[in-house]
Amino acid sequence: MTQEQIIEHFRKTNALLEGHFILSSGLHSPKYLQCALALQNPIDAEKFGKAIAEKFADETFDTVASPAIGGLVIGFVVAQALNIQFIWTERENGAMTVRRGFTIEENERILVVEDVITTGGSTRECIEALEKHGAKVTNAASIIDRSNGRADVGVPRITLASLDVPSYETEDCPMCANGEIAIKPGSRISK
Numbered sequence: 001m002t003q004e005q006i007i008e009h010f011r012k013t014n015a016l017l018e019g020h021f022i023l024s025s026g027l028h029s030p031k032y033l034q035c036a037l038a039l040q041n042p043i044d045a046e047k048f049g050k051a052i053a054e055k056f057a058d059e060t061f062d063t064v065a066s067p068a069i070g071g072l073v074i075g076f077v078v079a080q081a082l083n084i085q086f087i088w089t090e091r092e093n094g095a096m097t098v099r100r101g102f103t104i105e106e107n108e109r110i111l112v113v114e115d116v117i118t119t120g121g122s123t124r125e126c127i128e129a130l131e132k133h134g135a136k137v138t139n140a141a142s143i144i145d146r147s148n149g150r151a152d153v154g155v156p157r158i159t160l161a162s163l164d165v166p167s168y169e170t171e172d173c174p175m176c177a178n179g180e181i182a183i184k185p186g187s188r189i190s191k
């Protein structure tokens with residue numbers, strides 16, 4: 001899958017909207033990303049999983065792990081493609097933790113997979129939580145990198161596509177300056 005094919009799939013599934021949006025942070029952006037929509041069809045999700053797995057043809061892992069909720073679908077399909085087990089970390093009172101009875105062996109080799117990396121924060125927190133249990137996290141991956149390659153998660157990482165998503169304070173927003181109406185993307189998109 002090329003970067004262009006991935007971005008095209010995101011557009012087609014409304015996972016990538018282009019216009020003038022108010023993000024949950026309150027900032028304005030010409031792009032809005034809702035990765036869950038790109039993975040709604042299991043056949044599509046499986047393709048993304050295979051594409052990430054192929055990038056690690058020379059590596060060996062015991063486990064794929066993802067930070068919930070964003071990483072769950074993509075992490076699962078990557079684990080399926082690699083034919084290894086899948087676990088996840090989730091927040092408990094704000095702190096990323098390993099729950100649900102998942103056990104981790106000493107030096108278990110883990111690949112951490114996310115849907116979108118923006119600052120790398122949730123991937124880093126996921127890695128820390130796993131390492132507390134003795135894991136050896138060796139690599140990380142995402143479908144989309146919104147950081148222009150800047151996000152540092154402490155281990156080598158790959159992405160299937162890079163996407164620049166600029167955001168602006170209202171007073172600095174070029175679309176506002178053009179008099180364009182800003183939209184708050186809803187949790188549902190009508191077809």
Ligand SMILES: [Zn+2]
Nearest residue numbers: 028173175176
């Ligand atoms: Zn604006």
